[in-house]
Amino acid sequence: MIAADALPTGFFLDYAWLIPLVPAIGFALIIGFGKKLPYRGSEIGIASMAISTVLAVGAVVQWMQRVNTADSGSGSAGGDGGALESVNGFARSVFPSATAGENGEPYVEPVIRTWTWWQNGGLEFGLGQHIDGLAVLMLSLVAFISLLVQIFSLDYVRGDRRYTHFFAALTLFSAGMLVMVLAENMVQIILGWEIMGLCSFMLIGHWWEDTANSKAALKAFFTVRVGDIGLLVGTAIIFFGANQWAIDNLDSHGFSVQAISAWALSGDAGTQVLLWGSVALFIACIGKSGQFPLHTWLPDAMAGPTPVSSLLHSSTMVVAGVFLVARLYPVFWEGLAFGPGGLNLIAIIGAITLVIAALLAFVQDDIKKVLAYSTVSQLGMMMLALGTGAWLPAVFHVFTHAFFKCCLFLCAGSVSHSGSHHSFDMKKDMGGLVKKMPWTAGAWIVATLALTGVFPFAGFFSKDEIIVNVGENGYTTLMWIAYLGAFLTAAYMTRATYLTFFGEPRGAAAGEHHDDVDAHTEEPHDEALVAAGHHLDAQGEPEPGVGHVAAARADDGHDGHGHDDHAHGPHESGKLILVPVVILAFLATVSGFTNAVPFGEDFEILKRYVEPRAAVVDLEDARLAIAGGPGEALQLIAPSAAAVDACGFAAPPDGAVCFFPAVNHAPFKWSKGFLALGIVGAGLLSAWLFCVAFYGRRDRRLVGLTDRFAPARWGYLFLWNKYYLDHLYERVIVRGVAYPIANAAYWVNQHVIDRMVDDSGRGTRQVGEFMYRNIDQRVVDGAVNASGTVASETGHVLQPVQSGKVNQYGALLFGAAAVAGIVLVLINV
Amino acid sequence: MLAANFLLLSAVIFCIGVFGVIARRNAVLVLMSIELILAAVMLNLVAFSAVLGTIDGQVFTLFVIGVAAAEVGVGLAMVLMVYRNRRSIALDELSEMKG
Numbered sequence: 001m002i003a004a005d006a007l008p009t010g011f012f013l014d015y016a017w018l019i020p021l022v023p024a025i026g027f028a029l030i031i032g033f034g035k036k037l038p039y040r041g042s043e044i045g046i047a048s049m050a051i052s053t054v055l056a057v058g059a060v061v062q063w064m065q066r067v068n069t070a071d072s073g074s075g076s077a078g079g080d081g082g083a084l085e086s087v088n089g090f091a092r093s094v095f096p097s098a099t100a101g102e103n104g105e106p107y108v109e110p111v112i113r114t115w116t117w118w119q120n121g122g123l124e125f126g127l128g129q130h131i132d133g134l135a136v137l138m139l140s141l142v143a144f145i146s147l148l149v150q151i152f153s154l155d156y157v158r159g160d161r162r163y164t165h166f167f168a169a170l171t172l173f174s175a176g177m178l179v180m181v182l183a184e185n186m187v188q189i190i191l192g193w194e195i196m197g198l199c200s201f202m203l204i205g206h207w208w209e210d211t212a213n214s215k216a217a218l219k220a221f222f223t224v225r226v227g228d229i230g231l232l233v234g235t236a237i238i239f240f241g242a243n244q245w246a247i248d249n250l251d252s253h254g255f256s257v258q259a260i261s262a263w264a265l266s267g268d269a270g271t272q273v274l275l276w277g278s279v280a281l282f283i284a285c286i287g288k289s290g291q292f293p294l295h296t297w298l299p300d301a302m303a304g305p306t307p308v309s310s311l312l313h314s315s316t317m318v319v320a321g322v323f324l325v326a327r328l329y330p331v332f333w334e335g336l337a338f339g340p341g342g343l344n345l346i347a348i349i350g351a352i353t354l355v356i357a358a359l360l361a362f363v364q365d366d367i368k369k370v371l372a373y374s375t376v377s378q379l380g381m382m383m384l385a386l387g388t389g390a391w392l393p394a395v396f397h398v399f400t401h402a403f404f405k406c407c408l409f410l411c412a413g414s415v416s417h418s419g420s421h422h423s424f425d426m427k428k429d430m431g432g433l434v435k436k437m438p439w440t441a442g443a444w445i446v447a448t449l450a451l452t453g454v455f456p457f458a459g460f461f462s463k464d465e466i467i468v469n470v471g472e473n474g475y476t477t478l479m480w481i482a483y484l485g486a487f488l489t490a491a492y493m494t495r496a497t498y499l500t501f502f503g504e505p506r507g508a509a510a511g512e513h514h515d516d517v518d519a520h521t522e523e524p525h526d527e528a529l530v531a532a533g534h535h536l537d538a539q540g541e542p543e544p545g546v547g548h549v550a551a552a553r554a555d556d557g558h559d560g561h562g563h564d565d566h567a568h569g570p571h572e573s574g575k576l577i578l579v580p581v582v583i584l585a586f587l588a589t590v591s592g593f594t595n596a597v598p599f600g601e602d603f604e605i606l607k608r609y610v611e612p613r614a615a616v617v618d619l620e621d622a623r624l625a626i627a628g629g630p631g632e633a634l635q636l637i638a639p640s641a642a643a644v645d646a647c648g649f650a651a652p653p654d655g656a657v658c659f660f661p662a663v664n665h666a667p668f669k670w671s672k673g674f675l676a677l678g679i680v681g682a683g684l685l686s687a688w689l690f691c692v693a694f695y696g697r698r699d700r701r702l703v704g705l706t707d708r709f710a711p712a713r714w715g716y717l718f719l720w721n722k723y724y725l726d727h728l729y730e731r732v733i734v735r736g737v738a739y740p741i742a743n744a745a746y747w748v749n750q751h752v753i754d755r756m757v758d759d760s761g762r763g764t765r766q767v768g769e770f771m772y773r774n775i776d777q778r779v780v781d782g783a784v785n786a787s788g789t790v791a792s793e794t795g796h797v798l799q800p801v802q803s804g805k806v807n808q809y810g811a812l813l814f815g816a817a818a819v820a821g822i823v824l825v826l827i828n829v
Numbered sequence: 830m831l832a833a834n835f836l837l838l839s840a841v842i843f844c845i846g847v848f849g850v851i852a853r854r855n856a857v858l859v860l861m862s863i864e865l866i867l868a869a870v871m872l873n874l875v876a877f878s879a880v881l882g883t884i885d886g887q888v889f890t891l892f893v894i895g896v897a898a899a900e901v902g903v904g905l906a907m908v909l910m911v912y913r914n915r916r917s918i919a920l921d922e923l924s925e926m927k928g
Contacts, residue, residue, distance in 0.1 A: 803924060804925060805920065805923075805924050806859065807850065807853075810847075810851050810859075814847050814850070
């Protein structure tokens with residue numbers, strides 16, 4: 001064959017598709033045999049995630065080798081075509097090989113393999129892998145976080161009634177996310193996306209016996225479904241726009257991620273197609289990644305068990321939307337015109353989400369809801385970065401955020417498990433836990449510092465990079481909004497930290513037992529307005545705390561390990577819980593150094609290995625195609641084109657394509673770094689002082705402020721009711737739109753459909769009566785009666801013959817014989 | 830014309846037999862009339878046998894005699910039973926039909 005693809009691939013890259021396959025098989029095994037196993041299926045889940053993690057780490061290492069080879073210039077030397085051929089025996093690689101770009105950075109070809117999944121009407125839908133830096137980063141991240149969360153769950157959900165199903169759903173979720181992350185085409189992305197949606201629904205509603213939980217699950221599912229329509233529509237728009245171009249230029253199709261990227265940057269794509277395609281796809285991201293205005297499902301999703309919140313609703317699943325934007329970045333780049341600058345949909349939505357969610361986090365008493373709004377806010381930060389052209393900082397923030405947000409959620413789970421008797425209410429059942437739970441508190445504080453962005457924790461590097469890049473790309477206003485977001489983040493996290501771990505122990509944290517649900521029902525808070533008559537929770541908002549206690553009272557499995565553990569009041573959690581927490585806290589500390597711009601090029605690991613190179617790749621000059629067909633490979637040798645304007649700002653010349661726009665990278669400035677640190681420090685300090693004064697000393701100037709000061713009251717209620725968005729959705733949209741539709745449907749049902757049914761019934765009855773009177777009575781009965789009458793009359797006529805007189809019989813016999821004889825004679829004569 | 834004489838006689842006997850069957854009320858006389866009919870038939874058989882010079886007709890006749898004897902035996906037994914039950918052997922009184 002040809003020595004086209006000289007970059008080393010290796011086992012882990014070629015077989016990266018095993019990474020999602022292993023948990024998928026694990027899921028099937030857990031569902032099939034889990035209940036009979038000694039650890040009820042959890043061992044399969046953990047083993048499959050461990051295998052996936054190992055495979056993913058191997059893929060990371062080999063990807064780095066591949067990039068190194070390309071960078072060292074030995075890429076065109078030919079070489080291990082043998083290994084490639086053996087792989088190409090059953091897969092196809094249809095995209096250009098390595099080439100040296102003019103700007104010094106060679107293009108590194110992703111390891112793409114596809115297998116035909118099904119065919120319909122000339123369309124081939126494939127399953128495959130698209131392994132590049134982003135994919136290996138997310139694969140290893142998802143697999144590793146899933147592994148830690150499953151280990152955490154061993155202890156956390158021990159004794160649960162649906163223990164096996166819990167692990168099955170977690171494993172299936174990981175498979176879905178991994179499928180999406182290495183997706184080669186849009187259909188596969190939709191597949192993984194929907195698997196995640198399903199698992200999210202199952203896991204939020206894990207304790208579905210409590211109505212609030214199943215309502216929260218439904219809300220999450222339906223809200224995300226609203227966005228999912230955008231995914232289908234966007235995929236269709238992009239497909240019809242890109243398909244012919246992809247066939248002509250790349251021998252590919254309009255679902256392929258790589259072909260779509262090249263098409264979007266080719267300059268041949270229609271502006272309207274790109275615009276509406278990217279808007280539709282972004283609507284899907286709004287739903288999945290909890291962006292304004294569809295963020296309302298995410299806080300309610302905290303009704304699920306804490307590991308679920310930790311894995312799905314903070315660190316992995318909700319970044320699927322961010323991942324989709326990052327994966328199809330050329331489409332959004334061109335469709336929403338990131339290149340020329342100027343405000344666009346993604347940046348605006350991201351900025352709005354960043355601020356409003358952070359504000360909402362201030363009025364939450366539920367520790368998990370604080371973290372949920374924090375997640376929404378950070379997702380807004382990522383979207384803001386993507387929308388302003390800061391691709392790498394956004395992906396970097398996804399990476400670091402996963403560690404510290406997962407850690408925070410697991411800490412919250414640890415607190416509720418061992419410290420607050422399954423309550424998540426910070427004001428009622430927590431406080432002062434730092435002495436009782438030193439490890440948990442330490443990990444929490446480390447992760448909090450990472451989240452708020454304190455040097456040298458991870459969040460400092462990623463968040464600062466976002467802010468600097470947003471400013472550098474010309475979005476000054478948005479940069480200040482991001483600073484505001486950082487300030488708010490520092491403040492609300494300080495509040496949550498103070499309420500949970502400092503101050504006086506309250507409620508369960510003080511060792512009190514409340515066995516009744518009343519302890520958890522909403523009562524007026526000192527800062528809430530008693531007189532407001534508020535429907536504080538008018539919509540039957542799920543309260544995880546209530547759910548927990550109700551579940552426990554109903555002898556639900558979750559509390560099956562009994563109250564013995566809690567007899568001694570708050571205590572530190574066991575090792576199975578602490579080990580993942582501590583590992584995550586460690587990573588939250590060090591993961592920032594993977595792209596620590598302040599320390600120079602050597603620390604910019606993610607930039608080198610993860611960000612796709614914006615090289616112009618020439619296709620026509622050295623295009624070498626081998627006849628296609630099952631098992632045949634099509635390979636392109638693609639030396640670089642002549643120097644042109646950067647990808648994403650000008651169309652590549654004829655016969656050349658770009659796969660990624662040339663994004664800008666802002667240099668680090670210590671001035672901005674110190675400004676960010678100062679703002680974060682101010683947030684931390686002011687919030688700490690406020691908390692000490694308000695919750696600790698109960699300062700008279702602050703307590704009851706909302707009672708005395710009307711604007712404060714209005715602001716508080718506005719936040720408490722979550723900007724009335726839920727009211728808008730449920731009262732205005734659902735009642736205003738759905739109810740009239742329902743009424744109209746009812747009217748149509750009653751007056752049109754029922755009428756048709758009634759009329760047809762009546763008509764049938766009349767026809768039936770007519771038939772009865774005329775056909776049945778007259779024709780059929782008449783025929784029957786007539787035949788009876790005829791038989792009777794004939795019988796009467798013939799009656800005399802049967803007289804019983806032997807002589808007569810003899811006479812008849814002989815008479816008949818005589819007649820027959822006469823006839824015989826006559827005939828013969 | 831030998832055969833014609835036999836046949837003529839046979840026809841006369843047959844007619845007498847038929848008349849007896851139709852006209853007599855006494856069951857025994859009806860049986861006897863049946864025997865006359867059978868005799869007419871047998872006479873025919875023997876006559877044709879003699880004319881054609883084969884023995885078949887005569888063999889048949891012997892069988893018919895046997896069957897006729899058996900038939901008369903059965904018939905007389907029935908008559909005897911009817912007499913025992915009804916004290917009469919008048920055939921027109923035997924009918925129990927309403928028509």
